[in-house]
Amino acid sequence: MALTWTRDDQDRRLLETATGLAGTRRIPELLPRLKQALELGGEAAVAGLGVHDHERRLFVYHAMSPARGALEMVEVPAEDSEAHGSEVGEQRARVLRLEPRSPNAFHRTLAQRGLVSLVSVPLFGGERTLGSLFVGLRVGELDPEGSEYLTLLAKLVEPHVWNCFVDERFARGDRRRDALRELSSVINSSLDPRVVLHLARSALGAIEGHRWSCIGLIDSAGGTWKRHDRPHDYRGDGEEPQSRPIAGSVLERVLRAGKTIESGDLASSALLADETELLTNGVRRYVATPLRAGGKLLGAFLFGSDDPRPPLPVDVWLIENTALQIALALANALHHDEILRLSARREQQNSYLREEIKGEHTTILGRSNAMRRVFEQIARVATTDASVLISGPTGVGKELVARAIHEASPQRDQPMVKLNCAAIPEGMVESELFGHERGAFTSAVDRRIGRFELAHGGTLFLDEVGELSLAVQAKLLRVLQSGEFERVGGSKTLTSNARILAATNRDLARTMANGGFRSDLYYRLNVFPIFVPALEERREDIPLLAAAFLEQLARRMGKRIEGFAPAALEYLRARSWPGNVRELRHVIERAAILCDGPLLTIEEESAARRAGASPEPLAVAGARLEAVEAAHxxxxxxxxxxxxxxxxxxxxxxxxxPSTLRFRMKRLGIQRVTGNAALPGVTSDTPPASG
Known part of the structure; x- marks a missing residue:
């Protein structure tokens, strides 16, 4: 086919083209400016530029119809293109016959449109092939003059294609650099792990090729992980993700490999449930890499693209560096969060210990056989981590037994945190045990550390454990089984390895049989039971206890009391002690207040008892323990x-x-009525036993 333009027409078009291409930096911008030069007098059905993408090993055709100006882009493997086999410096027009069955998709498409040949002139940049300038013809091929014109045009276009090529490489590098810089700037602006996760996911969308990604973090207990997703339309309003098993997940693949992994095209290779989900979200390939910081594996970062082609090495490098940035920022935030948590815990521990120091701690005393058995049990169990259930009547010193176990245990250097379960309103027991987050309920104006958290590494003493509601018992059981809990109003799983000591004055076995106490919790607590006998069963210990109380009280009151008058000591040995050791101490304290001499006398004891001591308990033959307690x-x-x-x-x-008494009154249904009190569990026709 002969070119119909004259030599002057050719020179004029080449000159206009040279002027029009100045300053052009992108291939799609070059094509419209080449339109007139590539018309070839109306003979060209399609024309354009081919660009050799060496990184992706592709040849990209940017084509247009000179008559209509419509643009299209087609990518084919480089080995199927006319760039394959071109020798550097050999710049001459080549004529390619177009076949409907050509392995080259672009050539195949042109053949299907009725074109018969493609005339292509290679473009070079230094020692590499840049691409080609091409025209597609419906009939014949160009004559030598036309081929010479096309070659001159190629030489004219070549430096501009090179500029576009270099500019795009730099721009792509700038975009990668800017993405990393923006990510680093954003995620390091906060020390709150939740904010860091949100900011990181927001910034990830700016990375070239992003379709869907996630930051997967391993739970503290191991075996599960949380996937913090960043979908294409991320708005930052997602809920806290649920834990999911590591087994069978993409994270497991990363952990097994211990390094970055690349998927195939998920359209044909999705095997895992995670991969099927990714494909549903428009991901064709992904790169997943470990999140490591300070020698600790936090989880993995997954970057998904809708491009089915393998990623470039430089893109994998970008993803790995993104993961490093995220890991460092998260580790820093988690470390800061842990410092704040430990600081708050230490502050509350100190506050708790200051309150403890204000009180007096009496060493458990006794020489009786009954107490020797208790001491032997304490010595045996103290060095273990077994749970201990301490039972016995009110006032026998169950807390002192617990303290003795703690002080002889490996946890002695850590605090023994105690909670009187009966003294806390039922609605607040959970908050006291597990803590609460700010805003968890109306009066939760600040975060509060719970007793389990305070006792981490030490001992938690649950007094009156039998008073816990069944709902709280279930949550307590979970902590005893797994060591895990959440603060009220929080979603973060915390752990505690506190040793559990519990005490009760109730018959928990009977309460359990009646459905008032969970059997599984009972067996968890009752690993090693210790029964503390009533003072009536260890009367030989009364002089020892009385002397210790008197010394302690006299020192506190600033009095010089050398001992007991013989009659006072005899009285203490002889009288009954329904209130046990606590009542003994109260009697001595009253006498010490009234004492003015060197020896303690209890002449006023009978009068004092008539004025304030407890009446004899009401005993009902065959009555249940709750009925007797209510009557008393x-x-x-x-x-x-x-x-x-x-x-x-x-x-x-x-x-x-007082709050404990009110709670028991409520539990037992005791309320004041006109004339007499209601006695739940004791019928009006059952006479009380005589004292």
């Missing part, structure tokens, strides 16, 4: 005129905290 509390309340608080109130007489 009612009798004491009647004795004090239903006064609960104060030195002569029912709580002081019974040796209970």
């Amino acid at each position: 509390i009612c009798a004491t309340l009647e004795h004090t005129g239903w006064v609960i608080e104060g030195p002569r109130g029912a709580a002081a007489i019974l040796g209970l905290n």
Whole structure:
């Protein structure tokens, strides 16, 4: 086919083209400026530029119809293109016959449109092939003059294609650098792990080729992980993800490999459930790499693209560096969060210990056989980490037994944190045990560390454990089984390795049989039971206990009391002690207050007892323990005129905290009625046993 342009027309078009191409930096911008030069007098059906992408091993055709100006882009493997086999410096027009069955998709498409040949002139940049300038013809081929014109045009276009090529390489490098710089700037602006995760996911969308990604973090207990997704349309309003098993996940593949992994095209190679989900989200390939910082494996970062082609090495490098940035920022934030948590825990421990120091701690004393057995049990169990259930009547010193176990245990250098389960309103027990987050409920104005967290590494003593509701018992059981819990209003799983000591004055086996206490929790607590006997069963210990109390009280009151008058000591040995050791201490304390001489006398004991001591408990033959307890509390309340608080109130007489007494009254259904108190569990026709 002969070119219909004259030599002047050719020179004019080449000159106009040279002027029009100045300053062009992108291939799609070059093509419209080549339109007139490539018309070839209306003979060219299609024309354009081919660009050799050496990194991806592709040849990219940027084609247009000179008559209509429509643009299209087709990518084919480089080995199937006309660039394959071209020798550097050999710049001459080549004529390629177009076949409908050509392995080259672009050539095949042109043949299907009725074109018969493609005239292509290679473009070079230094020692590499840049691509080609081409025209597609419906009939014949160009004559020598036309081929010479096309070659001159190629030489003219070549430096501009090179500029576009270099500019795109630099721009791509700039975009990668800017993406890393932006990511680093954003994610290091906060020390809150949740904020870091949000900021990181927001910034990931700016990385070239991003379709879907996730930051997977291994849970502290191991075996599960949380996947913090970054979909294409991420808005930052997602909920905290649920834990999912590591087994059978992409994370497991990364952990097994211990390094970066690349998937195949998921359209044909999706095997895992995660990969099927990725494909549903438009991901064709992904790169997953470990998240490591400070020698610790935090999880993995997965970057998904909708491009089915393998990623470039430089893109893998970008993803690995992105993962490193995320890992360092997360590790820093988690470390800061841990410092704050430990600081808050230490502060609350110190506050708790200051309150403990204000109180007096008496060493458990006794020389009786009954107490020797208790001491032997303490010595045997203290060095283990077994749970201990301490039982016995009110006032026998169950807390002292717990403290003795703690002080002889490996946890002695850590605090023993205690909680009186009966003294806390039922709605607050969970918050006291596990802590709460700010805003968890109306009065939660700050985060609070719970007793389990305070006791981490030490001992947690649960007094009156039998008073816990069944709902709280279930949550307590979970901590005992797994060591895991969440603060009220929080979603972060915390752990505690606190040793559990529990105490009760109830018959938990009977309560369990009646459905008031969970059997699984009972067996968890009752690994090693210790029963502390009543003072009635160890009367030979009374002089020892009385002497210790007197020394302690005299020192506190600033009095010089050398001992007991013989009659006072005999009285202490002889009288009954329904309130046990606690009642003994109260009697001595009252006498010490009244004592003015060197020897303690208890001449006023009988009068004092008539004024404030507890009446004899109501015993009902065949009655349940709760009924006897209710009757005794009612009798004491009647004795004090239903006064609960104060030195002569029912709580002081019974040796209970006022809030504990109110809780028991509520549990037992005790309420004041006209004339007499209600006695739950004791019918009106059942006469009380005589004292």
